[in-house]
Amino acid sequence: MKRPTIHDVAAAAGVSRGTVSRLLNGDKYVSPAARVAIERAISETGYVVNRVARSLVTQRTGSVVMVLSEPHEKLFEDPNYSTMIRVAIRMLAERDMSLVMMLAGDEGDRERVVRYVRGGHADGVLLVSTHAGDPLVGLLGSGGPPAVSCGAVIGQEHVIPYAAADERLGARQMTEYFVRQGRRRIAMITGPMDTPGGIQRLEGFAEVLGRKASRRLIAHGDWTQASGERAMAELLERSPDLDAVFVASDLMAAGALAALRAAGRRVPDDVAVGGFDDSAVAVSTHPPLTTIRQPLAEMAQETMRLLFALLDGAGHVDPVVLPTELVVRESG
Amino acid sequence: MKRPTIHDVAAAAGVSRGTVSRLLNGDKYVSPAARVAIERAISETGYVVNRVARSLVTQRTGSVVMVLSEPHEKLFEDPNYSTMIRVAIRMLAERDMSLVMMLAGDEGDRERVVRYVRGGHADGVLLVSTHAGDPLVGLLGSGGPPAVSCGAVIGQEHVIPYAAADERLGARQMTEYFVRQGRRRIAMITGPMDTPGGIQRLEGFAEVLGRKASRRLIAHGDWTQASGERAMAELLERSPDLDAVFVASDLMAAGALAALRAAGRRVPDDVAVGGFDDSAVAVSTHPPLTTIRQPLAEMAQETMRLLFALLDGAGHVDPVVLPTELVVRESG
DNA sequence: AAAGCTTCTGTGAACGTGCACAGTAATCCC
């Protein structure tokens, strides 16, 4: 029992392939009579268009590839990804397009992605949380299908369009909140300094504090909870008199809380703690984290809009930066 | 500047399309001379095979669709998904296949998935955490390409192959651990009773406790942290003398911890708390959760192996059930 | 030397669709 083709539908409806094709593709020149005949034939035969054959002639695949350039396994629990995936699937479905996923962890992966994209197997590329110097950006930049990123792409000559949260603003919001509270010695635990979040959150912090943002009050983590705990211990040793700490991610903040507890500091009485992301862990810690919410859904939507604009022929699109929001809970 | 086709390679190598095609598809009848000529031609022209054209004639798409049948947005942070996605991408890549993602949240989504699969756009289907009575299972069962599931599929006449953790074993491990500790009044917070995890974790709990597993000591949640908190409050009211609680997920356990703290109970001194999943939240809570680890990576691998067996023509495969492991931390 | 393998190669058909083009009939305009 073979699948029905457009020929079968045409025969059943008593018209030619061309007319069926026109109806399928929304061409205006189809007579009402033909229309109803074809529609009935389609539902009778259970016809569904063969996208492969269509792709062959249109030279478009109807799919977009999302590249996960995260080397760390665990970080995929990042709500960034899940939101982006959901929104992408949903918005692509509206255009009858689909999302295919690829990994770009090591060199081999990356080569595979480039081959895939260069081979014309995708109409567009979606990058997420790319870190500085990712060779993929350069490789994808020229010639191939349009590429966009959710989250800023930094340190590349060939810049690709992106939608991102205003990382600096978020950092300023948290830091200013601490200042308003009357905190005097405000420390920070940053993310990796080759990521936009790592760099820009520190910049926002420094913008508010100016000279007060001394080196002694800054430690670096790698987004993991363990690194947050380590960095906090380090800060407590270097600057025992600190009374607030802005941690660049909720997960690292969970680690910082553990280090503070181990050191016998009360949160927020002795030390205020601020996170970033407003992820699930922010409410699972004790006390729940005061944090910065990123508009993940809108970021994802805007990213897709940029991609669609490019797919529809826009030669150039401007990056989109969305505001963050302070969420006050009990940790600070 | 058009992409080179197999014709261009053939011309450059001084052979025919057929020979190039044979080399590409690993046919044994290719002379050494032709082989080197073609390989040079390929690298000179930068040729990469057009999978669309190939699919048209082979009737295979080279892709597998993963269906996310999770209605709740948030639960996607479930490490189940991320692991499954990573492993699937990796193992598919070895076969030069790709992973496409679809959502099946509402009726419209489900219809789209069925059309897609029935339309022959995927060689296989990957289900994750399907709940009982999901109509998708029945729709995909007959006729179409092979489908497998990560996590058991229950309450369906047309059963599909799956790889899953031994949920009952995990529940028994935790419950027996509490019994060995000398806990006398052991309560449980279950997941939704239309999911394998909801049902089977309760079964394992009941197997160990027998008559002691009274209705008064059992409350139900929906996997969310808020529901865990609610269920714990309910249990404390119904059975104030409980001295241990087995919570069917780490996230709900985080909620339970909050409720216990609010009620002034010390953990684990007054009440021992056990979670399930060994997810990121398990170590972000205070105290860190004693929990049950599922072998997520192996589950994903086995799921893919089942699918590959089916793709390779196996008529029937048996479900795979993998053991869980007790991870002792400070909560119990 | 003829016949039969084995190894290798080229060729013609598909696969199912969209698109350009040609063509027909009806309507409109002056």
Next chain:
DNA sequence: GGGATTACTGTGCACGTTCACAGAAGCTTT
């Protein structure tokens, strides 16, 4: 009433590949 426009339809070709088949060498067997 003739030419131009509009509304609609059918046909051939192309997209880039795989596959079955036929055939050409070279070698072995009878």
